[in-house]
Amino acid sequence: MANAAVIGSIILPNIGGWANGLYFAGQIRKGEDKSWYDDLKKPCWTPPKYVFGPAWTILYSSMGYASYLVYEECGGFTEEAVLPLTLYGGQLLLNWAWTPIFFGLKDFKLALIEISVLSGAAVATTVAFGSVNKTAGALLLPYLAWLGYASSLTYYIWKNNPKVEVREIKDEKSQ
Template identity: 35%
Template sequence: MPVTTTTPRRNPWLALLGFVTVVAVVGLVGALAATSAREIYGRLHQPSWAAPAELFGPMWTVMYLLIAFAGWWYWRTDGETGAYAAYGIGLLLNLLWTPLFFAGRSTTLALIDVVALDFVVFVTVVLFARRSRVAAVLLVPYLGWLAYATALNSAVVVLN
């Protein structure tokens, strides 16, 4: 009698919910750490090209959705653990930035964090691209936004 094994079916929608939830927690921690962000941001000397404070909430919402969808899309490829490790480290570094910058009022430590985040997200894009161009491309706007955030954080360190 032949032995058959069944592969459990993974529910992609439940997985998407998991990715959205994890990324939402990162965003929530940032939001909680930034309760006085508007006041702090307004007191800092900023470059002329600094975005208005009202832009950051909507932009981060879009970025967080892209991050969640990128992770989920990559998950659908049964991707490598190294890419997931980079993705997770990126989420952790993202989670740390807002508490460092606003709650901790350490723009220099926040700058170190965001530079590391830039590198990790770039590595994640490269690793995701090996299995899924879609997953990698979903992270490109995030990488661009991080480049802007890094430049802005650098300018704030220099000007303050």
């Protein structure tokens, strides 16, 4: 039974990531091999697109295993587990919300605000996990580093890619 709990804990956070990836991969295509994302102004330190899937799978799996360690350390869904696991669930929902905001709405400012809130929630989760189980807290450190990196990418994209709708409105007024 413990193996099922470990596997479930690892798969759960990946479900939202995989669902977002599958759904939005089809939404961002412009042509056969190119997407609107390819046309954005991005910094030279932007990783290739193929890095994101494996990176997030590793990060989600680490988060899931960390949540399992907290669950086990607290003896299940006990009073002691309420705060860390609630924080975990909240930051996981925030994590899953970033992709539809960025890729679906293409609202880079809102995506930056959202990832900032997510980062705060992830820090709170890391502290709460670490207070229950040091390994669980440590497993979230690469996630925090990646969120910092993703936040800086989001900021750069927001600052260097004005919304298309704004440009279209200005173009119509000048005619």
